[in-house]
Amino acid sequence: MIDFHCHILPGLDDGARSFDESLEMASIAQSDGIKEIVCTPHIKKRYATPTLKAIAEAVQELQSLLQSKRIDIRLHSAAEVALERNLADLVDCGEIPTIGGAERFILLELPWERIPRYTSTVISELISSGVTPIIAHLERYYQVIVDPALAWEFVEAGALVQVNSGSITGMFGYDAQVTARILVSHGLVHVIGSDAHSSGRRSPKMSAARDLVKDMVGEEQADKMFRLNASEILAGRLPKKEAPRAYKDSKPGSWRRGLLGKLVFYLSRQLRGLR
Ligand SMILES: [Fe+2]
Numbered sequence: 001m002i003d004f005h006c007h008i009l010p011g012l013d014d015g016a017r018s019f020d021e022s023l024e025m026a027s028i029a030q031s032d033g034i035k036e037i038v039c040t041p042h043i044k045k046r047y048a049t050p051t052l053k054a055i056a057e058a059v060q061e062l063q064s065l066l067q068s069k070r071i072d073i074r075l076h077s078a079a080e081v082a083l084e085r086n087l088a089d090l091v092d093c094g095e096i097p098t099i100g101g102a103e104r105f106i107l108l109e110l111p112w113e114r115i116p117r118y119t120s121t122v123i124s125e126l127i128s129s130g131v132t133p134i135i136a137h138l139e140r141y142y143q144v145i146v147d148p149a150l151a152w153e154f155v156e157a158g159a160l161v162q163v164n165s166g167s168i169t170g171m172f173g174y175d176a177q178v179t180a181r182i183l184v185s186h187g188l189v190h191v192i193g194s195d196a197h198s199s200g201r202r203s204p205k206m207s208a209a210r211d212l213v214k215d216m217v218g219e220e221q222a223d224k225m226f227r228l229n230a231s232e233i234l235a236g237r238l239p240k241k242e243a244p245r246a247y248k249d250s251k252p253g254s255w256r257r258g259l260l261g262k263l264v265f266y267l268s269r270q271l272r273g274l275r
Helices: 019-031 052-068 087-092 119-128 142-146 149-156 165-169 174-185 207-217 219-234 259-271
Strands: 002-006 036-039 074-077 080-082 104-109 131-135 160-164 191-193
Touching (some): 002 019, 002 160, 002 219, 019 052, 036 052, 036 219, 119 131, 142 149, 149 160, 160 219, 165 174, 165 207, 174 207, 191 219
Parallel strands (some): 002 036, 036 074, 080 104, 104 131, 131 160
16 A cells, blocks of 8 residues: 555654654554655645655655664655645755656645635646645544545545545544545545554554455555555646546535634534544
8 A cells, every 4th residue: 555645754844753663653653554655745835845855855864763763654745735826936956855856746735624616726726836745644633524526626626635544434523424435435545545644543554545445445446545646646647537527426415615604614623523
């Protein structure tokens, strides 16, 4: 398996706090069957944004440590990049780490509070610049939980979708779990990541989610989401996209769309201390 979203690099964001913790995380990942990890520290305003050089150096140092401890995991440099209106310009200026080669990709985080109207414009601008956005943990945003058809619109616009393994198993609550399963069963998921932040509760584990996805859509599709597509992206190739099936059913009750639904969603996130 390839973990496509992991805060394993120490001291760059709210992920691992030390190289010791990074090593513990890698050891947990290895025991769970993960062979490669895409290192995705946050690039967003509330964090001291790491430079491309700092990310590359941390990856190199951790990779050497893994070798010395005989932990057989390959690391890749990347980032979880927060949406900005001028993101395509920032990528053009070389300020944002991209994944791949001939085809380039970024892992794009949308704002938790509200997905802005200009998101589809930024997606189009990125694609015009030759960069495919992969939207991070799409199943966890309130607007997607309320209306999973939004995911179909993003995919139709050319974006790829990453889902958290913990959402599939229920670690991020019922809403995220139901939404993740809708996305998986409608061909709207391209890569999976643990979004691990520590060696504790949010550690890098994906095998339980893989078993569930295999039961839902079969071994071949599960392999695409947990390994093959990520491998294509890392090699700089656009993975073969399945034709997504549009989601038409209105899943939640109408109260979920209003202020009360939003309040319940945010309170439950706060109470569970989720990031
Ligand atoms: Fe993350």
